[in-house]
Amino acid sequence: xxxxxxxxxxxxxxxxxxxxxxxxxxxxxxxxxxxxxxxxxxxxxxxxxxxxxxxxxxxxxxxxxxxxxxxxxxxxxxxxxxxxxxxxxxxxxxxxxxxxxxxxxxxxxxxxxxxxxxxxxxxxxxxxxxxxxxxxxxxxxxxxxxxxxxxxxxxxxxxxxxxxxxxxxxxxxxxxxxxxxxxxx
Ligand code: ZN
Numbered sequence: 001x002x003x004x005x006x007x008x009x010x011x012x013x014x015x016x017x018x019x020x021x022x023x024x025x026x027x028x029x030x031x032x033x034x035x036x037x038x039x040x041x042x043x044x045x046x047x048x049x050x051x052x053x054x055x056x057x058x059x060x061x062x063x064x065x066x067x068x069x070x071x072x073x074x075x076x077x078x079x080x081x082x083x084x085x086x087x088x089x090x091x092x093x094x095x096x097x098x099x100x101x102x103x104x105x106x107x108x109x110x111x112x113x114x115x116x117x118x119x120x121x122x123x124x125x126x127x128x129x130x131x132x133x134x135x136x137x138x139x140x141x142x143x144x145x146x147x148x149x150x151x152x153x154x155x156x157x158x159x160x161x162x163x164x165x166x167x168x169x170x171x172x173x174x175x176x177x178x179x180x181x182x183x184x185x
Contacts, residue, residue: 024055026085032057033081035074035146036093037065037100041169046093049172058087064100065092066134067146070153079155089180090150090160094143095167101142103135140166140177147178159184 003011030052036042038061047053058081060074067074081087109122109129125132136142147164150156161180167173 028055028057028081028085028087030056031086031088032091033060033078033087033089034058034091034093035060035065035078036091036167037061037095037098038063039095039098039169042095042167045169045172046095046167049167049174058085062134064098064134064136064139064142065094065146066100066136066142067149068132068134070149071155075150075153075155078150082157082160088160090156090162091165092143092146092150092162092178093165093167093174094139095169096139097169098139100133100135101137101139103130103133105130105135108133143177147180151183 032052034046034052034057036046036059047057047059058077060077060081062074069075078087078090082090105128112122113119122129143164143166147162150162156162161184162178163176163180164178166175166177168175
């Protein structure tokens, strides 16, 4: 017998609620750690574009998915994701039209000074404030650079593939830049 639309909706909702009753594991179901940008257009867009849902992946974000330290917070999060939470692959995902590729160093400095940041502190962060925040000129080159840095980081295991991708926040298209299976060490 064919179900009515109403029956379909109610049946779907019963399954939906049953699934919600099972608490999700903190171990990611798809065993993925993703490192991407904090850009607002990626929220609720990048994961569905990759077929990932709640509970599937560890998601690490910062401005421009940049790596400014070999043992900083990004690497620490990846270490925990891999060794303690069972992640088996790492995805570094940059995106088109990233704000970090258009940072104006002088304006950034002026605004920080205006808001009360001590000039001596900014002087410490020189020669390049933009370098300190991780600014770049080319988002694709940044992804490739981050993948290469992670690949050679001795804190990460050699058997974990590290992929590099670009995402288009306008249409949701993913483009593969680095095939992590091909450069396993
Ligand atoms: Zn961005």
